[in-house]
Amino acid sequence: MSAFRALLGRDLRLAARSGGGAALALGFFALVATLVPLGIGPDVKILARIAGGILWVAAVLAGLLSLDRLFQGDFEDGSLDVIALSPLSLESVALAKILAHWFSTGLPLTLISPLLAILFNLPPGPTLVLFISLLIGTPSVSAVGAIGASLTLSLKRGGLILPLIILPLLTPAVIFGAGSVAALMDGMQPGGGLILLAAFAAAACLLSPFAAAAAVRLNLGG
Amino acid sequence: MNFWDMGGYAAYVWPAYGVSALGLGLAVLWTLKAYGAAKARLKALEERKT
Amino acid sequence: MQLLFRYANPHAFMRLSGALLPFTAAATILLIAIGLYLGFTVPPDYQQGMTVTMMFVHVPAATMAELAYGVIAVASFFSLVWRHPLSDVAARAAAPYGALFTALGLITGSLWGRPMWGTWWQWDGRLTSFLLLLFVYLGYMALWNAIEDETRAARAAAILGLVGAVNIPIIKFSVDWWTTLHQGESIISGKLAPVFLWPLLVMMAGYAFLFVTLWMIAIRTEILSRKARTLMLGGP
Numbered sequence: 144m145s146a147f148r149a150l151l152g153r154d155l156r157l158a159a160r161s162g163g164g165a166a167l168a169l170g171f172f173a174l175v176a177t178l179v180p181l182g183i184g185p186d187v188k189i190l191a192r193i194a195g196g197i198l199w200v201a202a203v204l205a206g207l208l209s210l211d212r213l214f215q216g217d218f219e220d221g222s223l224d225v226i227a228l229s230p231l232s233l234e235s236v237a238l239a240k241i242l243a244h245w246f247s248t249g250l251p252l253t254l255i256s257p258l259l260a261i262l263f264n265l266p267p268g269p270t271l272v273l274f275i276s277l278l279i280g281t282p283s284v285s286a287v288g289a290i291g292a293s294l295t296l297s298l299k300r301g302g303l304i305l306p307l308i309i310l311p312l313l314t315p316a317v318i319f320g321a322g323s324v325a326a327l328m329d330g331m332q333p334g335g336g337l338i339l340l341a342a343f344a345a346a347a348c349l350l351s352p353f354a355a356a357a358a359v360r361l362n363l364g365g
Numbered sequence: 366m367n368f369w370d371m372g373g374y375a376a377y378v379w380p381a382y383g384v385s386a387l388g389l390g391l392a393v394l395w396t397l398k399a400y401g402a403a404k405a406r407l408k409a410l411e412e413r414k415t
Numbered sequence: 416m417q418l419l420f421r422y423a424n425p426h427a428f429m430r431l432s433g434a435l436l437p438f439t440a441a442a443t444i445l446l447i448a449i450g451l452y453l454g455f456t457v458p459p460d461y462q463q464g465m466t467v468t469m470m471f472v473h474v475p476a477a478t479m480a481e482l483a484y485g486v487i488a489v490a491s492f493f494s495l496v497w498r499h500p501l502s503d504v505a506a507r508a509a510a511p512y513g514a515l516f517t518a519l520g521l522i523t524g525s526l527w528g529r530p531m532w533g534t535w536w537q538w539d540g541r542l543t544s545f546l547l548l549l550f551v552y553l554g555y556m557a558l559w560n561a562i563e564d565e566t567r568a569a570r571a572a573a574i575l576g577l578v579g580a581v582n583i584p585i586i587k588f589s590v591d592w593w594t595t596l597h598q599g600e601s602i603i604s605g606k607l608a609p610v611f612l613w614p615l616l617v618m619m620a621g622y623a624f625l626f627v628t629l630w631m632i633a634i635r636t637e638i639l640s641r642k643a644r645t646l647m648l649g650g651p
Binding site: 290294295297298300301304307308309310311312314315318319322325326331336339343346350354357358361362 | 495547550551553554555557558561562567570571574575577578579581582585586588589590592593596597
């Protein structure tokens with residue numbers, strides 16, 4: 144457990160220092176949220192209607208930004224080999240990486256989403272649903288993303304095919320997340336969507352460490 | 366009713382069949398071409414060896 | 416299982432597929448010819464008129480699109496568990512045809528939808544999941560092509576193939592949930608009259624045989640190319 148915590152802390156510090164951490168993701172997230180009204184026009188009714196979807200899509204894309212480096216830095220400088228030799232199983236390593244990625248992207252995005260929701264004139268109720276959906280849904284972005292990152296870790300230009308691989312797999316998160324916000328906007332109960340989202344995220348977080356560990360193992364030549 | 370007219374839906378029915386025929390036809394051609402090329406390459410290599 | 420492994424040897428596969436190919440090719444031609452004849456002689460549907468004939472190219476393509484992914488999933492599983500090189504080849508060879516069937520399903524679905532919905536594209540549950548399936552195929556093929564080392568590419572693709580196999584039903588479910596939320600409408604609803612069922616089944620069988628034929632030839636191509644590559648490297 145302490146090795147797990149040490150790895151998690153190290154990854155968080157690395158993310159913060161390389162500038163690939165929260166600040167970059169937040170900046171991207173906020174910029175997309177600013178560009179959309181500029182592209183669509185300032186009609187507050189339309190903006191409130193699309194806020195859930197736009198912010199969810201922006202959150203997924205922001206999560207992708209630093210994903211290709213999830214294992215790659217450690218792979219290139221050889222520290223991944225050292226980590227693999229440690230008593231910590233590769234599954235736990237993958238889980239630590241997923242958590243570190245979520246702490247430096249998904250969580251901060253969730254925390255500022257209510258601010259951006261104001262820009263879109265989203266009412267308080269849907270804003271709360273958006274916040275909850277991002278809180279429980281963004282871990283799945285990190286989890287599914289980790290599979291893609293581990294599969295492409297030996298590729299020099301893995302960042303290019305990574306979105307192609309994982310975005311289709313992430314559509315359920317966007318559908319359930321943005322859908323529960325839209326449901327409340329249309330006067331329906333958002334609970335069903337949130338439960339499905341939670342189930343998807345839980346399954347992703349549970350299964351992805353195994354897939355990611357298998358992919359890391361094959362890239363280490365095991 | 367005129368067969369080619371497809372009850373007024375000719376503009377949709379025939380393109381649907383056309384695209385399917387084109388796609389599948391190209392797949393057949395491409396598959397056979399790749400197979401022929403692989404066969405020829407292997408044969409050339411085997412002849413060079415002996 | 417024993418039997419399966421006997422034919423999973425590249426040598427045995429070459430012999431077996433060589434013997435089967437003439438029959439599957441003949442079955443393909445025969446079934447599609449009969450299917451086309453039956454399909455064009457059906458009476459117009461009372462609701463859809465003659466647009467119903469588009470079903471005979473749309474539904475088989477869509478079915479094969481999903482079936483080809485099933486083949487990839489099974490082959491990926493075999494490849495990961497038993498590390499059998501032939502299953503890698505089989506998975507890789509199925510992907511382009513799966514993508515093609517998906518694309519044909521999308522295009523014919525759109526052409527079918529135009530007179531029914533009045534638009535080329537409707538965010539209909541079926542069409543939307545097929546669009547996503549197409550992207551899954553493209554990602555799978557891109558991963559195969561991106562990794563140069565053959566065994567690594569095969570193992571990575573097998574992992575992705577299985578992840579996709581778990582995820583595709585979830586994607587389908589989420590898209591269905593999404594269409595009920597936004598009230599989409601599907602072209603295919605209600606029961607199919609028996610007059611339309613027969614041509615459809617025959618066409619589906621024809622498409623299935625076409626896929627199997629092309630797939631076997633593609634596997635043979637890959638086996639021969641690998642042999643050529645070993646020869647070039649001075650192997651046995």
